[in-house]
Amino acid sequence: MKKFDYYQPESLKEAYGLMEKLNGEARFIAGGTDVIVRIKQGALHPDALISLRRISALKGLGNEDGLSMGSMTLFRDIERDPAIARDYPALGEAASVLANPQVRNVATIGGNLCNAAPSADAAPPLMVLEATLTIEGPGGQREVSIEDFFRGPGETCLEHTEVVTRITIPKKRKGTGMAFLKIGRVAQDIAIANAAALIVVENGVCRKCRLSAGAVAPVPLRLKRIEGIVEGRKIEPDLLDRVAEMVQEDVSPITDVRSTAQYRKTVSGILVKRAIKEALDRAG
């Protein structure tokens, strides 16, 4: 494996200072389950890694006015958090099926987003929950909607010197139901396709619909066109069938070792449809 230096700053200021000193030849690393694998595969060749694990400002999970998670929150902790299971089950479910226990014990939600895999399991639930990412760098802080964060496979709107510090989710409205679904070859595998739905129902009519599909386009998708069709209507079998068809039109998957493009298209529509049904059951 390529040799690299490894720095462990204890504050963001120290991290930015290191990045500046290393003239951008370094890379930030969170849990390492993606970055280390890519270095071993020869896909990344950093001279140095700057670990974010010791920076306390990036930790902590709060659930007062909505949900606020430090970017270094472990999937292990999201999976086990009772407030997330109660109020944001789509996120808890995604955390519980991401890879395997060994990975969830070190992998972080911020790392999963910054790795920007189209299949990232954390992305669809955060999309339907309309999460905001707080991004910080030596130049200051900015907030970006998760929808605007992904730019392509492995690409985000982050500058090389910036880190995601926090992920915030607005408070859950009454009558909200949500779900996350994933299909993979085996339990621990990367998704062939995944999807999340969030529904707000009042008097049997869908007042709000948020839909997202992953692993079926260069970035995790928000399916706005389809959301517009569902909102204001009663969710019935005919409508769900139409949704599944529309998803097939809106995705642009690839064929790879895990699946063919055609299968991804079909199964993506089915997952979105099932996620809406499950969200509807929970909206009760």
Next chain:
Amino acid sequence: MKKLIRFTLNGHEVSAEVESHRMLLEVLRNTFHLTGTKEGCGQGECGACTVLVDGLSVDSCLYPAFEVEGKSVTTIEGLVEEGSRLHPIQEAFVEHGGIQCGFCTPGMIMSTKALLDENPHPTDDEIKRGISGNLCRCTGYVQIVESIRKAAEKY
């Protein structure tokens, strides 16, 4: 870049001078000669290198050695009890044939330890989820799950 790292290894305080690009797996095998922990895929898929860091299962092939500073690491060698008696999980694997070629066994047993420490009476589904990060190339999963079920009875 090199650094002296200090940590607890199977209950003993240890230190080692380590290069910054080394993973915990390499330090365990090459510096401390604890070769019970295996390297399978080297990419966090197979779990043969599973050890416990502060009680949590991790793939030691992806765990930067520098990160282990101040932490407590348990390997398969650390499970053997006083008087060289096997740990109940190890005994259950021996008694119920949860071993074929044996390469995945140390990792399977460490994942089982992490599972049972948190959930001493898992359902079969919870057992399968608990070892979902460990691959057995001999595909002897039925006996492995049975071994874990039996180990849980004594836990």
